Amino acid sequence: MHRIEWVSKDKLLVAGGKVTLADAPRCAQIIDGQHRVAGLKDAIKSDKTVSSVEIPVAIYENLDTRECADIFLSINTEQKPVSRTLVFDLYGVASEYLIDETALRAKDIATALNESDESPYRGWIKFPGSPRMKGGIALSTVVSALKPLVDNKGPLDNAKVRELERQTSVLINLFGALNDKYGDQWNSPDNPFLYASGFLGALQLFRNKIIDYCTSKKSFKKDLISSLINMPKSQRLKQSEVRGQSGSKAVSLIYDRLLEMYEPEDNSGDHEIEI
Incomplete structure (x- = not known):
């Protein structure tokens, strides 16, 4: 699952069980799933039909740096870890219970x-x-x-x-x-x-x-x-x-x-x- 934080000033629109997103640059930042996003971008270049594939995404709003770090560490210390350098660097901003x-x-x-x-x-x-x-x-x-x-x-x-x-x-x-x-x-x-x-x-x-x-x-x-x-x-x-x-x-x-x-x-x- 991809996890992103919505950072755009344009609020998410939720109606009828659907979320509508503004199509604008830098409207969100990736918390987890960077490698998968990069892989999908490369795959779409080779096969345009990949762009129609549906993938699960968790969207967060109004998170601060600590909360983003908490989510990332919770995922990547329990599952297959990413770069240990990035994990150690995030210890400087994460909550105490995860450190x-x-x-x-x-x-x-x-x-x-x-x-x-x-x-x-x-x-x-x-x-x-x-x-x-x-x-x-x-x-x-x-x-x-x-x-x-x-x-x-x-x-x-x-x-x-x-x-x-x-x-x-x-x-x-x-x-x-x-x-x-x-x-x-x-x-x-x-x-x-x-x-x-x-x-x-x-x-x-x-x-x-x-x-x-x-x-x-x-x-x-x-x-x-x-x-x-x-x-x-x-x-x-x-x-x-x-x-x-x-x-x-x-x-x-x-x-x-x-x-x-x-x-x-x-x-x-x-x-x-x-x-």
């Missing part, structure tokens, strides 16, 4: 990573409507990767890094440490950390090794994280090394290389946690 709180926290961090002047990923996270670019990480990838880290009883919660601002700062420190390894080459198209494989590989090292070490040191400062990864200029990881590999294989290769460079000191600190 995955952990996904919302992860999405808030993704937004901060994409917008903060201090973040190496400023402008590199692909939200709905973002311009096409070479490289960059889809919002759905970022949110799905961050959810286990920020979940209740997850690694950051166990490390007593629970507030949104502190979790965001920790992740900016992690990627800032990697940024420092690349210097002015961070924005190079051969930097794997500007792709999903590098982003996910770095988070894997963070979760498996760095969090426990930083917790024992009671510090998540960027300089400390940077000291754990011995990556001289001659050993910088390159996207060309994993190009052509499957997604999971590329992540594993990045993680394995980072693990080889991971060189923690064998001692512990005794001061308050720093971020």
Whole structure:
């Protein structure tokens, strides 16, 4: 079923069990069924008789943005889901009862990573409507990767890094440490950390090794994280090394290389946690 919201100033006319619509451009917006509409338009170009096919349509009036988001999420989280990036983006405006709180926290961090002047990923996270670019990480990838880290009883919660601002700062420190390894080459198209494989590989090292070490040191400062990864200029990881590999294989290769460079000191600190 197609679902649309009537937005025209010309009201719907209902009489005798029939609804009469004004034939005008931009009189309605599609809430759900965009792909089916596009398919029908293409089909009509090939076969004009398709235009006479009757299809069920639910029409809504006077909805606000939140109500449209609620309808969309109710449909696409119960049935076969559409793009996870679009679903996560709508969590920002939907009603609370439909929202995955952990996904919302992860999405808030993704937004901060994409917008903060201090973040190496400023402008590199692909939200709905973002311009096409070479490289960059889809919002759905970022949110799905961050959810286990920020979940209740997850690694950051166990490390007593629970507030949104502190979790965001920790992740900016992690990627800032990697940024420092690349210097002015961070924005190079051969930097794997500007792709999903590098982003996910770095988070894997963070979760498996760095969090426990930083917790024992009671510090998540960027300089400390940077000291754990011995990556001289001659050993910088390159996207060309994993190009052509499957997604999971590329992540594993990045993680394995980072693990080889991971060189923690064998001692512990005794001061308050720093971020």
